[in-house]
Amino acid sequence: MSMTDLAPFTFMHSTHRILYAPGALDRLAEEAEGAGAAKAFVLMDGFFIGGPLEERVATLLKPLAPVFHAVPQHEPDTDTVGAAAEALRESGADLVVAIGGGSALDTAKAARMLVSNPGPIEDIVGPMGRPMRPHPSLFACVPTTAGTGSEVSESAIVAKAGTDYKMVLRNPNMGARLAILDPELSVSAPAMVTASAGYDAVTHAVEAFTSNFASAMTDPFAESAMRLLARHLETAVTEPENLEARGACLVGAMQAGIAFNSANLGLAHAIAGALGALHHTPHGLANALGLPWTMTFNEPALGPKGPLLAEIFGGETAGHGLSRLRHAIALDLSLDREAEGADALDRIADGAAKSGQIKMNPRPADAAQIRVILEHMRTPTGGARPHLNL
Numbered sequence: 001m002s003m004t005d006l007a008p009f010t011f012m013h014s015t016h017r018i019l020y021a022p023g024a025l026d027r028l029a030e031e032a033e034g035a036g037a038a039k040a041f042v043l044m045d046g047f048f049i050g051g052p053l054e055e056r057v058a059t060l061l062k063p064l065a066p067v068f069h070a071v072p073q074h075e076p077d078t079d080t081v082g083a084a085a086e087a088l089r090e091s092g093a094d095l096v097v098a099i100g101g102g103s104a105l106d107t108a109k110a111a112r113m114l115v116s117n118p119g120p121i122e123d124i125v126g127p128m129g130r131p132m133r134p135h136p137s138l139f140a141c142v143p144t145t146a147g148t149g150s151e152v153s154e155s156a157i158v159a160k161a162g163t164d165y166k167m168v169l170r171n172p173n174m175g176a177r178l179a180i181l182d183p184e185l186s187v188s189a190p191a192m193v194t195a196s197a198g199y200d201a202v203t204h205a206v207e208a209f210t211s212n213f214a215s216a217m218t219d220p221f222a223e224s225a226m227r228l229l230a231r232h233l234e235t236a237v238t239e240p241e242n243l244e245a246r247g248a249c250l251v252g253a254m255q256a257g258i259a260f261n262s263a264n265l266g267l268a269h270a271i272a273g274a275l276g277a278l279h280h281t282p283h284g285l286a287n288a289l290g291l292p293w294t295m296t297f298n299e300p301a302l303g304p305k306g307p308l309l310a311e312i313f314g315g316e317t318a319g320h321g322l323s324r325l326r327h328a329i330a331l332d333l334s335l336d337r338e339a340e341g342a343d344a345l346d347r348i349a350d351g352a353a354k355s356g357q358i359k360m361n362p363r364p365a366d367a368a369q370i371r372v373i374l375e376h377m378r379t380p381t382g383g384a385r386p387h388l389n390l
Contacts, residue, residue: 009215011262014175015152020251022243024182025142029060031178032095035138040064041093043071043084043108045100045144053185057099067091071104075276075283077159078121084111096137098176099185101197102148102283105141106156109174112139116173121158127168127356129154134173141176144185146236146249147197147284149204149257151179159277166277181254183246191237194249195329196284198233201253202325203287205229206318207266208259210298210305211360215263222259226312228252230321234328266361267294267352271370274351281338288331289338292323293373294361296386301363320385327383335377345374 019027032040040061048054049070058066069087072080084107088096098108110121112135117124124130141151150156155170186194208214209222232248239245271294272286281289296319299306306318313321326332339348352358353367365373372390 006216009217011217013258014154014172015179016177018179020181022184024180032064037064037095037138039093040066040095041088041091042066042097043069043104045104046070046073071107075103075159076107077161079161081107081110081158085114089115094137097140099142101145102150105150109156110158110169113174125167125169127170129170132171132173139176140178142180145189145193145197146186146253147200149253151176152254152257153261181250183243183250186246187241195237195331196282198249199288199331200284201256202229203268203291204256204260207268208263210302210362211263211266212362213263213360218259218263221255225252225255230313237329264360265357267365270352270355270357273355274348275338278347279339288326289335289377292319292326292381292386293376295319295322296388297373297390298363316385323381323386324383332380334380349374
């Protein structure tokens with residue numbers, strides 16, 4: 001590519017340091033000391049509270065008298081974020097560590113902003129970014145699943161408790177300054193969690209690569225992420241103690257996070273968002289249900305990236321390769337498990353069509369076209385090449 005071929009772009013990435021290695025968590029104490037931290041606040045997935053991981057972190061941060069806060073194992077909502085913010089405020093901590101899956105990391109990101117920006121959370125909601133005062137703490141994220149890329153993204157999604165409304169918060173001050181990627185921490189994740197989180201990362205990489213906002217900066221991250229995940233995700237699911245596969249998936253998920261932070265996403269995420277809001281479908285599963293079909297829909301608009309995607313995922317087309325991978329990790333499921341009936345599918349299609357991700361998708365899609373895609377999503381592919389009547 002010559003310089004004259006480069007299209008204008010904006011690239012955003014606020015994470016200052018990324019540490020990757022088996023056992024990298026042990027460097028947390030060194031990082032805290034180097035930052036001159038005096039008090040630690042640790043948000044963890046509730047699953048880990050009372051277990052060996054909490055004990056290990058407590059030992060590492062013992063000089064900082066860490067306060068631990070459990071994050072419920074569901075997507076962040078205003079109640080859980082508010083509780084975390086109050087606990088952080090009371091702790092007076094100057095080191096904030098978030099450990100767990102995307103929900104724990106997003107909760108920590110939003111909670112810090114609520115502390116430094118007092119008032120209703122609605123005041124700082126805005127998918128394209130709102131002004132936010134930074135929180136005066138070193139913020140470290142330690143993912144225990146390879147999926148969301150939240151450790152390197154500048155946004156968080158928070159549901160309004162008791163409703164189907166999901167708010168997007170975005171600002172560079174939300175992002176972690178340090179991400180610690182330790183594949184040893186993901187070994188205990190169940191196969192279904194590894195599969196759904198991993199396919200979420202695949203979706204991030206694929207949609208960032210094919211987004212209308214993709215650029216010369218995001219494409220290399222997205223392509224590397226796709227290659228790592230295509231090669232190693234199935235092994236991570238079937239051989240959970242394989243640290244090479246676990247590490248490759250962690251790095252791939254992180255690279256996908258860097259890519260979509262600037263390139264954004266697409267139609268599969270629009271559908272997943274509606275499925276999550278209306279039927280509480282787990283996010284990674286929702287993406288797995290849709291991605292082979294949405295990329296089949298996008299095929300006419302992919303240009304030279306289509307054959308490259310097919311090559312990376314080992315299929316005749318991009319949709320075929322993604323279908324094969326989905327089937328290999330036992331996510332080749334029917335949409336009927338999550339939503340049944342014409343009325344339900346109509347509502348999902350209408351909700352997806354309103355998503356801001358639609359304008360990032362390489363091929364425009366309206367509610368009627370999405371409704372056809374949803375109908376196809378009812379039938380597992382068996383790993384075969386998807387065909388759409390569109």
